[in-house]
Ligand SMILES: *[C@@H]1O[C@H](CO)[C@@H](O)[C@H](O)[C@H]1NC(C)=O
């Protein structure tokens with residue numbers, strides 16, 4: 001499977017840069033999109049070690065861990081306002097009194113992995129904790145010593161230094177830290193990171209922050225779409241974390257959100273309180289058929305391939321000659337959508353078994369096209385297996 005090649009660095013950059021512009025050699029992580037949980041979408045800045053341990057417990061007790069959700073990630077506001085006397089990052093002693101090493105031990109004891117949040121600037125976006133600009137090696141060593149497995153690295157207070165320089169420097173520091181740390185860039189897509197981050201990051205945000213609304217979710221899906229050729233095993237486009245279960249959308253809208261994120265090989269990072277989710281939320285995020293599309297080893301990002309007003313067809317290739325398909329009614333009324341084989345990468349004469357991933361029903365021997373009626377803001381999702 002061809003990956004888009006990393007672009008050549010501009011000539012002036014090679015001449016003027018004092019640090020090595022050579023891309024850090026990448027780790028072997030993220031062969032399929034990362035799956036896990038992050039604190040931001042539900043808890044914002046109000047996190048502490050009691051909440052995080054409760055989430056880790058729930059990831060196992062609800063069966064989510066077994067489905068592949070492995071990372072438990074702290075977002076902004078876990079660290080102390082200032083570095084310690086040696087210049088090291090330190091956990092906030094009030095909210096995380098046991099410290100990060102103890103929290104990592106607890107999460108690892110559950111068979112899960114622990115992630116933290118940092119910033120490629122002087123301070124994080126909340127300004128409540130230090131950024132890592134100029135402290136990359138020291139902070140990477142600190143994370144490795146604690147047993148951290150994942151770094152989400154934000155872009156606030158960045159002194160207008162080129163993101164390529166700042167993010168590459170942290171990537172090299174992590175590579176030299178002696179620990180495999182999944183590197184998740186959160187540069188908001190402003191400098192088209194898909195075109196330069198693939199050689200040293202495992203995922204990169206392509207959009208601004210998601211909000212818990214239909215408009216924001218659909219907008220992020222659309223903005224992420226054009227970067228599809230740059231995604232593949234080891235490096236993924238990231239239209240931001242899931243809002244499923246946080247209450248701002250209907251069940252059908254959340255089902256669409258999860259289906260499209262799975263199809264486009266987005267990271268599946270849950271954002272609700274998994275320790276108190278509804279059965280409807282649990283059903284959506286636990287659908288093994290849909291998760292299997294996301295985790296397909298071919299690693300091809302599905303795309304919007306057909307559009308008639310607000311009636312859309314998204315599709316992408318899967319391993320073993322199969323095709324993943326989403327019919328998505330983004331309009332205000334019930335409507336029928338027809339996906340034609342010629343638009344989704346199938347031979348017009350191909351005969352397929354169509355597995356509806358939400359009803360779990362299989363329609364045998366479908367030829368030429370698939371037509372389904374669905375409610376406003378609902379979707380149908382299939383895996384088509386040629387005979
Ligand atoms: C620790 O977190 C609390 C709650 O967010 C905050 O009020 C306090 O200032 C933080 N302490 C330090 C040293 O950053």
Ligand SMILES: *[C@@H]1O[C@H](CO)[C@@H](O)[C@H](O)[C@H]1NC(C)=O
Pocket residue numbers: 347348349
């Ligand atoms: C489509 O199928 C027909 C009949 O099996 C075959 O002759 C043709 O080469 C196929 N076309 C493509 C593009 O695979």
Ligand SMILES: *[C@@H]1O[C@H](CO)[C@@H](O)[C@H](O)[C@H]1NC(C)=O
Pocket residue numbers: 338340367368369370
């Ligand atoms: C869909 O396929 C059927 C059967 O092959 C055909 O009769 C029908 O015209 C097709 N509809 C569209 C909209 O392509």
